[in-house]
Amino acid sequence: xxxxxxxxxxxxxxxxxxxxxxxxxxxxxxxxxxxxxxxxxxxxxxxxxxxxxxxxxxxxxxxxxxxxxxxxxxxxxxxxxxxxxxxxxxxxxxxxxxxxxxxxxxxxxxxxxxxxxxxxxxxxxxxxxxxxxxxxxxxxxxxxxxxxxxxxxxxxxxxxxxxxxxxxxxxxxxxxxxxxxxxxxxxxxxxxxxxxxxxxxxxxxxxxxxxxxxxxxxxxxxxxxxxxxxxxxxxxxxxxxxxxxxxxxxxxxxxxxxxxxxxxxxxxxxxxxxxxxxxxxxxxxxxxxxxxxxx
Numbered sequence: 001x002x003x004x005x006x007x008x009x010x011x012x013x014x015x016x017x018x019x020x021x022x023x024x025x026x027x028x029x030x031x032x033x034x035x036x037x038x039x040x041x042x043x044x045x046x047x048x049x050x051x052x053x054x055x056x057x058x059x060x061x062x063x064x065x066x067x068x069x070x071x072x073x074x075x076x077x078x079x080x081x082x083x084x085x086x087x088x089x090x091x092x093x094x095x096x097x098x099x100x101x102x103x104x105x106x107x108x109x110x111x112x113x114x115x116x117x118x119x120x121x122x123x124x125x126x127x128x129x130x131x132x133x134x135x136x137x138x139x140x141x142x143x144x145x146x147x148x149x150x151x152x153x154x155x156x157x158x159x160x161x162x163x164x165x166x167x168x169x170x171x172x173x174x175x176x177x178x179x180x181x182x183x184x185x186x187x188x189x190x191x192x193x194x195x196x197x198x199x200x201x202x203x204x205x206x207x208x209x210x211x212x213x214x215x216x217x218x219x220x221x222x223x224x225x226x227x228x229x230x231x232x233x234x235x236x237x238x239x240x241x242x243x244x245x246x247x248x249x250x251x252x253x254x255x256x257x258x259x260x261x262x263x264x265x266x267x268x269x270x271x272x273x274x275x276x277x278x279x280x281x282x283x284x285x286x287x288x289x290x291x292x293x294x295x
Contacts, residue, residue: 007130028134048145056116112234132211138258157249162206177252178203
């Protein structure tokens with residue numbers, strides 16, 4: 001069984017729901033207190049043992065590359081001039097560049113979530129890898145990526161990260177896992193992923209969100225299919241279904257002990273910022289007092 005050491009982060013979107021803020025700044029660089037959203041995603045991957053991170057972006061994502069690069073000499077000079085009190089910041093900004101091996105690829109191809117994979121296929125090869133987005137994630141302390149890897153190590157199959165839905169409208173928003181329960185209802189061996197079924201037709205309460213552990217062999221399916229693709233979204237989920245039908249194992253894993261955050265939505269981004277602020281060790285209590293006063 002090959003270890004999981006690579007990840008692909010899809011980061012080519014324009015963030016139109018945040019315009020005009022995202023006209024010049026990638027949505028992945030929106031701050032959550034003192035870090036951009038994408039850094040939380042990267043730190044989780046690194047903590048789970050990921051070494052190579054392939055960021056699939058576009059021409060307006062240079063800020064992401066700069067963030068994970070070594071700090072400029074101008075910034076370092078400014079921090080050094082601040083003496084001992086600024087010294088921790090030097091270690092902080094230098095450490096970001098050493099989190100992983102970062103590879104940047106420009107996205108090319110039809111619209112859809114299979115295209116970032118197509119763009120990164122030559123770098124992934126036949127190795128299992130994590131596929132994720134830079135604007136949604138689970139609570140960092142739970143490490144959803146590690147939970148996916150644990151299932152892969154136990155089963156050898158691909159794994160979808162899932163949340164258990166609680167709102168009726170969510171059944172019209174996500175794809176839901178259909179299949180056989182394995183040991184407990186937090187893990188399903190998938191027969192199907194049914195997109196937006198509605199509550200009455202949902203095969204389970206496990207909605208696929210955020211990230212996936214995929215076998216490298218999925219790339220050959222994508223590369224063959226793009227040749228004939230001429231309309232509609234180019235999605236990777238149909239290739240997973242094709243692989244399941246041909247005997248590959250895929251599992252839906254409920255990420256346990258976690259809160260799911262979707263910062264690609266302005267209201268959910270604001271909620272996420274408040275949650276992270278309330279959890280902050282330095283000013284969380286002061287923020288809570290302020291919010292109580294406002295409410």
